[in-house]
Amino acid sequence: MGDSLSAGSGIFATRFMHLFIENRGVVAAIGGEGTWRKYLTLPNILKEFNPNLIGYSLGDSATTQPQSEMNVAEVGAMSKDMPFMAEQLVKKMKNDPRINIQKHWKLISLFIGSNDFCSEMCISPSPWSILESHKNDLITTLRILRDNLPRTFVSILIPPHLKAFINSRKGRFSLDCYFITNIVCPCLIGLQYKDRRAEYYNVISRSVCV
Numbered sequence: 001m002g003d004s005l006s007a008g009s010g011i012f013a014t015r016f017m018h019l020f021i022e023n024r025g026v027v028a029a030i031g032g033e034g035t036w037r038k039y040l041t042l043p044n045i046l047k048e049f050n051p052n053l054i055g056y057s058l059g060d061s062a063t064t065q066p067q068s069e070m071n072v073a074e075v076g077a078m079s080k081d082m083p084f085m086a087e088q089l090v091k092k093m094k095n096d097p098r099i100n101i102q103k104h105w106k107l108i109s110l111f112i113g114s115n116d117f118c119s120e121m122c123i124s125p126s127p128w129s130i131l132e133s134h135k136n137d138l139i140t141t142l143r144i145l146r147d148n149l150p151r152t153f154v155s156i157l158i159p160p161h162l163k164a165f166i167n168s169r170k171g172r173f174s175l176d177c178y179f180i181t182n183i184v185c186p187c188l189i190g191l192q193y194k195d196r197r198a199e200y201y202n203v204i205s206r207s208v209c210v
Contacts, residue, residue, distance in 0.1 A: 001085045001141075002111035002157075006030070006073030008057075016176060022075070024057035029109035029157070030071045032056030042109075054098050055106075078115045079130075079137040086144040093149065106152040108145065110138075113159035117204050118185035122193050127203045134207065162188055163201050 004010075008027040010019035025033030028041050032053075036044035043056035054069075061067035063074060070092060072085045089108070093099050116134060121127045138156070145154060166188055181189045188200060 001082060001089060001108060002073040003077040003115050004073075004075040005114065006071065006109070006111045007063075007075050008060075009075050016180070019180075021060050022062060024061050024068050024071050024073075025059045027057060027071065027073075029111065029155070030055075030057050030069075032069075033058050042107075073111075076115060077112065078120060079112050079134040082110070082112055082137050082141040083144060086141045090144065090148040101148075102150060104151065106149055107155065108149075108152060109155045109157060110141070111157040111159070113207060114162065117159070117162055117200070117207075118187055120187070121200055121203060122187035122190070122196070127196075127200055128206075131203065131207060159207070161201075161204055163204070166197070 006027060006029060008023035008025070008031065010021060011023040011026055013019050013021070023031075025031045026039045026041060030043060031039060031041040032043040032047065033039055033041075034044065036048065041056075043053060047053050057069050057071040058067045063072055070089060072089045072092070074081065074085070077085070093106070094101060113134060116130050121130055124130055142154060145152060162185070165185075178189075187193055188197065193200070
């Protein structure tokens with residue numbers, strides 16, 4: 001569950017159009033393409049101990065395609081989308097004849113938050129308010145999973161601090177990258193919010209503790 005990072009958007013990208021390809025089969029948390037010797041992902045490691053493992057993604061696919069399996073991540077998703085994703089994941093599992101909801105152990109990875117900082121923080125009445133919203137959305141999501149999926153581990157992955165992303169652009173100007181990053185992360189890239197970056201960085205740092 002998550003955003004473009006969990007959907008595997010553009011993992012193998014070498015040009016702009018490749019960013020629209022979702023390489024779900026090699027996503028670290030749920031990709032099961034090949035073996036761990038070729039793609040070091042959690043499912044590929046677990047397959048070494050349990051060849052009957054199911055639910056991992058294969059190849060390049062969207063959530064509507066069979067190869068995506070239990071990967072319900074969506075490009076552009078924010079924290080507020082997580083309860084819906086949880087409901088969709090529960091529905092997928094309950095409708096899958098291979099899965100015994102009561103007896104099978106399940107591992108769910110939840111990786112969300114970057115888009116909240118990139119697109120939502122600068123248009124909220126207060127940038128700090130997204131932390132409370134994120135917490136509430138996370139609690140709602142966990143309750144949905146708890147109430148519907150027994151024998152389930154949930155791995156909550158902390159989103160990366162985007163200050164490193166901003167700093168990586170220094171001295172490496174590219175017109176294409178400039179326009180793309182302004183579209184996908186206007187709150188931190190946009191010049192109109194440059195004076196508030198220090199505050200935004202503090203909000204992102206606090207998200208680790210929420």
